Amino acid sequence: MKSRVALVRCSSYDERTVAAAVQKGVGLLGGMEQFIQPNDKILLKPNVLVGDAPTKLVSPHPTVFKAVARLALTVTNNLSYGDSAGMGKPAANMRKPGFAEIAQEMNIPLADFENGREIQFKESPFTRHFTLANGVLDADGLISIAKFKTHQLTRITGAVKNQFGCIPGLLKPGFHIKLPNPLDFAKMLVCLTLLIRPRLYIMDGITAMEGNGPRGGTGRQMNVLLFSADPIALDATMCRMIQLDPLHVPTMQPGRDWGLGTYLDEEIDLVGDPLESFVNSAFNVVRAPVRPVTSSRVVPFFRNLVSPRPEIDLARCNRCGTCVKHCPAQPKAVDWHNGDKSKPPAYKYERCIRCFCCQELCPELAISVETPLLGKIVHL
Ligand code: SF4
Ligand code: SF4
Structure with a gap:
């Protein structure tokens, strides 16, 4: 049926x-x-x-x-x-x-x-x-x-x-x-x-x-x-x-x-x-397969150069710390630089599991997911 x-x-x-x-x-x-x-x-x-x-x-x-x-x-x-x-x-x-x-x-x-x-x-x-x-x-x-x-x-x-x-x-x-x-x-x-x-x-x-x-x-x-x-x-x-x-x-x-x-x-x-x-072909969505972020065939260094990753718009960030608090990676993949909360947090992409919780929860909508240039080229 x-x-x-x-x-x-x-x-x-x-x-x-x-x-x-x-x-x-x-x-x-x-x-x-x-x-x-x-x-x-x-x-x-x-x-x-x-x-x-x-x-x-x-x-x-x-x-x-x-x-x-x-x-x-x-x-x-x-x-x-x-x-x-x-x-x-x-x-x-x-x-x-x-x-x-x-x-x-x-x-x-x-x-x-x-x-x-x-x-x-x-x-x-x-x-x-x-x-x-x-x-x-x-x-x-x-x-x-x-x-x-x-x-x-x-x-x-x-x-x-x-x-x-x-x-x-x-x-x-x-x-x-x-x-x-x-x-x-x-x-x-x-x-x-x-x-x-x-x-x-x-x-x-x-x-x-x-x-x-x-x-x-x-x-x-x-x-x-x-x-x-x-x-x-x-x-x-x-x-x-x-x-x-x-x-x-x-x-x-x-x-x-x-x-x-x-x-x-x-x-x-x-x-x-x-x-x-x-049907609306202009709808803004990523029209590409979801790729695994962990693979034994791809070294983490290369992965970080090609896979989509969260990025902070520094002008929009109000330094609330929500992204830091809710990042599930251990150690955290987004954190204050040397504990300094007067500046926006920064990413350590080699720790990031690409769960995008930070992007999802940021109250200022300051985080977007971007594909690095090399990633755009290799996935063409
Ligand atoms: S959650 Fe958003 S506004 Fe808050 S510190 Fe992180 S990036 Fe900045
Ligand atoms: S994508 Fe997930 S693991 Fe990476 S920084 Fe954001 S919350 Fe942490």
Whole structure:
């Protein structure tokens, strides 16, 4: 059977317009009753990152969250919501993106994303051990609400990547240390999604983020909401809209190999508005395969000359130290020069595992990922 992906044109965040579009999209998949039953405990999992205002386009827009919540409430009253961000407390991080206010208005409690329990995933094809937030484990099922945006490590932040926030805060950087190869990191994300198995994925692509995502990019009108029970098919459809080869997203192949979903065109049943009407070849995303950063065949010295790396815009840096604090490399790959906090931190690229946590978390958006000149030449 083919995986169904519904596409619904939606050009504004007007509350009623979004509500109608969400209802239409879920309806094209058979209605909310296909995914949840009365009295099911359902967790709404928006992609929050660190909790930025809706204008920053980091998270799904609050009107999308509200529309999904309202539709889910027609089936069950037992909703909760939550996400574990890259830093900060989950409750505080929910305020700026507008989720806390909506949840309060709709009487939806915040789930526990500060604490978690260990889970053995014995059948896993790759990662067999996870600690998941209590809020995830205490729910009967999830609705994953993703944002259409770029990501430096995995090319896109989509339906699969959203589940990384189900791991409580401080445990997340450990995966970057254990899995410095982005291809392995992507396999872990697939295993995590196989374990959690959200029932439905909804992606906000009305105003998407292109360029320096997942936090520092710029807006691009894509005017679309995407819906599917198959996160690989949903992400592959997103890729086709921006003319990015789905196989350049490292979750695709393991996702299909391990039964999470399919990226193959002929195995996806597109319904709703035509895909062609959303295609935008000008969308700013890196259209190249993700390359492993660790390889026994490539000496670290050469690797540092060719592989994309984070760089600080000295004029934008306010020396807050967030990048230093959250760099998971030991010893740190970005640090104060001789402890001097009056100047921006500096990189030691030979230590850097290219997790891009610093770029993701910098509050001033002062860090971008750049490919050194030699890297551009050898990858031509
Ligand atoms: S997180 Fe950004 S602003 Fe803060 S010290 Fe690092 S580069 Fe500068
Ligand atoms: S410097 Fe940045 S990209 Fe490199 S290991 Fe530290 S946080 Fe990750």
